[in-house]
Amino acid sequence: MPNEFLWFVLMIVNFIGILVFYRYMGKTGLYIWTAIAAIIANIQVVKTVELFGFVATLGNIVYGTTFLVTDILSENYGKKDARKAVVVGFMSLITMTIMMQIAIVFKPDVSDFSQEALTTIFSFMPRIVIASLTAYWFSQLHDIWAYHLWKNRFPQKKFLWMRNNFSTMVSQFIDSVVFCFIAFWGVFELSVFWSILWTTYIFKWIVAAADTPFLYLAKNMHDKGKINELVSTDK
Structure with missing residues (x-):
């Protein structure tokens, strides 16, 4: 199968996965998804592939979904709960790195x-x-800040697409620039490096635009009381 087809399939699988986690596990499900996505994205990103004639890294989709998660949390629960997801992803990456660095030191049989x-x-x-x-x-904290900036200015549900996309597109640009310079500067030839940086951002931008209907679905499920929270939110 062509990579482009698989890329779109992977994107839809990720979006549906988030809705399933959210529907049956509520906020806890979104935190779990964040941990999974943070770990998977940082494994997939070491693989480069050709997409639409450009060199790109895998991991863009699953990493991009973490922005959808924080937008769902920001929209339905508020800034504090969205920031908790950022901490979950941050700690998951640190834990995975430490454990795997120890694991590869073991002498194999x-x-x-x-x-x-x-x-x-x-x-x-x-x-x-x-x-x-x-x-x-930096990008996630900016995303949460920007989301609420736009939400305060345009609180109506019909502007949900605006706060979702306007906050995420700038945040993902920050993310792509910071990540690529630290991770890949000096690793690849300059032509490959710049290709990875711009395609990384463009593909994340596509993911951000494509996730908008799923944010509306998550909003509707929440408003209609269809979310099964594993932990009661009652005081």
Whole structure:
């Protein structure tokens, strides 16, 4: 199958996954998704692929969904709960990095077949994680701030698309620039580096635009009381 088709399939699977997690686990489900997405994105990002004639890294979709999660939390619960998701993602990355760095130091048995592959992926991980943590922290906090800025100015539901896209598109530009310079500067040739940076942003921008209907669905589920919260929100 062509990469472009798989890319769109992966995007829809991610969006549906978020709605399922949210529908049956509420805010807890969104926090769980954030942890999963943060870890998967930083594994997938070490793989480069060709999409629409450009060199790009995987991980753009699943990482981009973390912005949808914080927008859902901002819209339905407020700034405080959205910031909790940022902390969850941040701590998940740190924990995964520490555990995998210890894991690859273990001397493998003669029967082992995975050490070389794990080393290839996770020996590069510290630089990826430093880049991701830095970009993630600044871009997500900006996204939450910008979302509420637009929400305060245009609180009506019909402007949901505006606060979703206007906040996320700027935040993802910040994320792409910070991440690529820390993670890939000096790793790839300049032509490949700039291709990765701009395609990373463009593909995240597409994800941000495509997730808008799913934000409306999450909003409607919440307003109609269809969210099953694992932890009661009653005082």
